Amino acid sequence: MNDSPASKIVGVGRALGSRVVSNRDFEATLDTTEEWISSRTGISERRFVGEDENCATLAIEASREALKHAGATGESVDLIVCATSTAPESMPSVACLVGEAIGAAGVGAFDLAAACTGFSYAASVADAMLCSERASRVLLIGADAMSTIVDQTDRSTAVLFGDGAGAVLLDRSDDPSGFVDHILGADGRMAPLGRAGHPGDEHKLYQNGREVFKFAVRILPEMVEKLLSRNHISLDDVQYIIPHQANARIIQAAARKMEVPDEKIVVNLDRFGNTSAASIPLSYPDIFDGLESGRYVITVGFGFGLTWAANLYRI
Numbered sequence: 001m002n003d004s005p006a007s008k009i010v011g012v013g014r015a016l017g018s019r020v021v022s023n024r025d026f027e028a029t030l031d032t033t034e035e036w037i038s039s040r041t042g043i044s045e046r047r048f049v050g051e052d053e054n055c056a057t058l059a060i061e062a063s064r065e066a067l068k069h070a071g072a073t074g075e076s077v078d079l080i081v082c083a084t085s086t087a088p089e090s091m092p093s094v095a096c097l098v099g100e101a102i103g104a105a106g107v108g109a110f111d112l113a114a115a116c117t118g119f120s121y122a123a124s125v126a127d128a129m130l131c132s133e134r135a136s137r138v139l140l141i142g143a144d145a146m147s148t149i150v151d152q153t154d155r156s157t158a159v160l161f162g163d164g165a166g167a168v169l170l171d172r173s174d175d176p177s178g179f180v181d182h183i184l185g186a187d188g189r190m191a192p193l194g195r196a197g198h199p200g201d202e203h204k205l206y207q208n209g210r211e212v213f214k215f216a217v218r219i220l221p222e223m224v225e226k227l228l229s230r231n232h233i234s235l236d237d238v239q240y241i242i243p244h245q246a247n248a249r250i251i252q253a254a255a256r257k258m259e260v261p262d263e264k265i266v267v268n269l270d271r272f273g274n275t276s277a278a279s280i281p282l283s284y285p286d287i288f289d290g291l292e293s294g295r296y297v298i299t300v301g302f303g304f305g306l307t308w309a310a311n312l313y314r315i
């Protein structure tokens with residue numbers, strides 16, 4: 001386990017695309033049904049960005065909400081890390097745009113790309129910066145506008161994804177609450193299993209859904225077990241597991257393997273679809289007020305690359 005200081009979550013916020021798209025909406029444009037989508041994925045609806053929105057506007061909105069929730073100002077932030085793969089432009093980074101919007105100009109700001117695993121990667125970086133005293137207050141964001149890189153005529157991917165951003169404000173703290181451990185992994189030999197271009201590119205998202213599915217069901221329990229065993233805690237000590245939200249069947253199969261009761265698993269994909277790097281932090285506002293001091297939250301994800309990562313957080 002880490003020695004103090006720790007990186008403690010002091011504020012959470014989220015933003016979603018303004019267009020609500022239901023499964024039935026896809027029946028009009030694609031050879032699909034509400035029944036196929038809900039039974040194969042668990043998704044009922046997702047949110048797409050509207051005309052004047054993109055990944056950066058969502059990241060800004062979520063960040064403002066997290067600051068407000070913490071009662072903090074943008075000027076007090078000294079590092080901004082944004083996990084994303086759908087920045088509206090390659091340059092500037094989304095993190096720079098967030099810094100400008102919240103009045104934190106002049107502080108370090110960068111994006112980090114690890115596909116759907118991005119938030120867990122970024123959390124480990126933010127934690128390292130705080131614990132090594134290179135930062136004292138970090139704005140950590142996961143933001144993706146997946147509708148800008150998905151082929152809306154491809155039924156096998158169009159129905160899966162959504163647009164959102166989740167932000168958490170992290171403070172260096174001397175109390176025991178904060179990140180305790182992280183796992184990071186990647187294997188580029190599996191890159192062909194999922195690829196996508198930038199927003200606006202011809203090269204839209206492709207995935208081998210079945211293979212990614214199998215990989216996810218294997219890797220999620222492996223990471224959780226590793227975190228538990230090397231930190232000498234049990235599932236009873238864990239209040240919540242927040243998995244990456246790709247498919248309800250992946251989450252259920254992984255939960256069965258781990259023998260985790262449903263109430264410990266946090267789910268948002270029914271409302272938001274797969275929001276890639278935003279999928280995990282979008283859950284924080286749903287659970288934050290009910291977190292029980294002394295227990296743990298595990299965040300655990302996987303994504304293209306393939307990449308995988310997990311974080312253990314002591315409440």
Ligand code: UT7
Nearest residue numbers: 031032033036040116155156159209210212213246247303
């Ligand atoms: O977060 C990033 C990483 N990505 C993932 O985690 C994705 C993981 N994989 C999955 O979630 C699932 O594999 C999918 C949801 C992508 C697909 O579910 P599946 O149960 O693995 O279906 P499948 O790909 O084996 O396709 C079954 C059938 C196919 O038809 P045939 O070949 O059996 O005639 C597909 O063409 O379902 C068809 N299909 C659809 N039918 C109606 C695929 N998409 C649709 C659709 N509506 N939207």
